[in-house]
Each structure stands twice: as structure tokens, then as C-alpha cells.
Amino acid sequence: MAKFKIAVIALAGAGLIAGTYAWLGNQPAAVAQSSDSAAVVQSEEKVVIATVNGENIYRAEFEDAYAQLPPQAQQMGAEAIYPLLLERMVDEKLIGVAASKAVPADDPDVEKQMATLRERIVMQIFFEREIEAKLTDEVLQQRYEQWKEANPSASEVSARHILLETEEKAKEVLAEVQGGKEFAEAAKEYSTGPSGPSGGDLGFFTQDQMVAPFAEAAFAMQPGDISAAPVKTDFGWHIIKVEDRRQQPQPSLDDLRDQLTQEATQEIAAEMMVGFREGAEIVTFDIDGNPIPEPEETPVVEGEQPAEGQAPAAEGEQSAEQ
Known part of the structure; x- marks a missing residue:
């Protein structure tokens, strides 16, 4: 049952949008067709590109879906991919309507997955805000100067x-x-x-x-x-x-901004995790839930060197030969 639910979610979610590219491989390039009767323009931000049982699909939704496609699909251009992606959006709308009727919002499975998703979103927003506060322009400039010092121009x-x-x-x-x-x-x-x-x-x-x-x-x-x-x-x-x-000319800060930002983000996140662990009491168990035994110390025979990672014998325990 769990595997079936996962398969359905995958179909109704990423499969309808990101999966469009896989289907495009067998389709000829097409040019978007439009007419005054097919699109109702309410405003620059509210251009209707389709209606499904009276529900509108807006151009902004198409632009969002297009932005989520793989780069290879985007290379076809918005006009060529428009009719194919629009069909997928219509399918998604139909499945969404049917799903909302069959699965209520307060369904236990929905609430369980929403709780997990909500927790992940909260953590993501927390990290983003913490990193944004610490990753200032001054920090990036400092990291850029350090990069230039470590990578002198040839x-x-x-x-x-x-x-x-x-x-x-x-x-x-x-x-x-x-x-x-x-x-x-x-x-x-x-x-x-x-x-x-x-x-x-x-x-x-x-x-x-x-x-x-x-x-x-x-x-x-x-x-x-x-x-x-x-x-x-x-x-x-x-x-x-x-x-x-x-x-040799060195790259500018703008040239390295993405690289330096990614490196700084990883370091800041790692430092945050170190801080969290230092202030936490953590107990781990084996896969069966049993306590993990402490590693036994191997006794050092007189005259032998201690094993790697093992402390040497106390001064009074040294070999008489020494």
C-alpha cells in the first residue's frame, strides 16, 4: 500500500511537470498556437491560457512550471514547449480536482505528510535566514580577498x-x-x-x-x-x-560570487551544526535499538608500543629496560 501511494504521488507531482521533458524526446518541435478567443486577458499579471471545468490556468503558472523544467528542455524555448507543457498542466488540474474529491484535506495520510513537509520547510527557512544574516557583503568581500591571496595571478x-x-x-x-x-x-x-x-x-x-x-x-x-x-x-x-x-587578470568578485556564496553557505551551516551538537545530549543505539557498547581498551604488553590511538602507559608502568 505504501509503495502504491508513493507511486501515485510521484505521478501527480513531479511526473506531470518535470516528466514532460522525457516525453518531449519523441515529439516534434511545435510553435505555440493562440487566438483571441482562447485567452482572456484580465490584466498583465492575469492572462488566462486555459480553463478546466471553469477553473483558470494562468500564464504565470506556465512560467513557473517552465522554470522548473530541466535546462535541456528549456533550450527548446518557451514557444516550442508551450503546447506540450500546457497539456500537462491541464492533466495536473484534472487530477487535482479528482484527488480533492476523493482525498479530503484532513485525511490522516495527508496530515502526516504535510507535517513532515512543514517541518522540513521550517528548517529550510531557519537555515536560510541564519545564513543570510551571516553572509553579508563584507564577508563575501573578505572571502574574495582571501581567494585572491591563495590564488595569485600568474x-x-x-x-x-x-x-x-x-x-x-x-x-x-x-x-x-x-x-x-x-x-x-x-x-x-x-x-x-x-x-x-x-x-x-x-x-x-x-x-x-x-x-x-x-x-x-x-x-x-x-x-x-x-x-x-x-x-x-x-x-x-x-x-x-x-x-x-x-x-594574468584575476576574476572579479562578481565572477566568483556564486562559488564563494556556496562555499560560505556550506561552512556556515557546518559551524551551526557543530554548535547544535556541542549543546546537546545525544545518545545513539544500534539498528535494533540496543545500546552501543563502549570499545574495549586493549592492554599494552610491557615493552610493546601502544596501538594507534591508544594512550601510552603511565610513567611508573614503563618497561624496566627503558
């Missing part, structure tokens, strides 16, 4: 390079560049790398984004410097020119 270099297959060819091209040939033009003419057509431009990069020999050479140079000798990597021989240096 140095970046902007560089061009000319990639060549042999050291001999690399030295020839380097001599041309040192003799006054424009670096970007030399890259376009000689480089075998994919950046050659763009003058060897690699843009900004951090040291860990490049192979070690290349990165070490580039980050040892200053803007305007050209490598004194070709640099060997697994890709070939590189002539490097550093264009610019900078510190």
Missing part, C-alpha cells in the same frame, strides 16, 4: 616565434632577423608552425602552457628581446621574440 608572456626543422636553418634565419629583417615577416616566410601565417604570433601564455625549454627561454626575456640562439624542443628549433609581459 605571469604571462606575449611572444612570436619562428619554428624551423634544423638548427642550421634556424641560425640562418636568426642572422637575418638580427641583421634587421622584420621578425613577423621572417615568420611568415620561414616558419613551419601553424602560427607562421600570422607572423608567429602566439598571444599571451603562462609558463605551464608551453613545453619547458621554450617557456624557460621566453620567461627569461624582456619585451623586445629576441633569443640569442635557437631553442630546441620536440617540435624543432625556435627563434623567439617576446612582445609583452603582464600578470
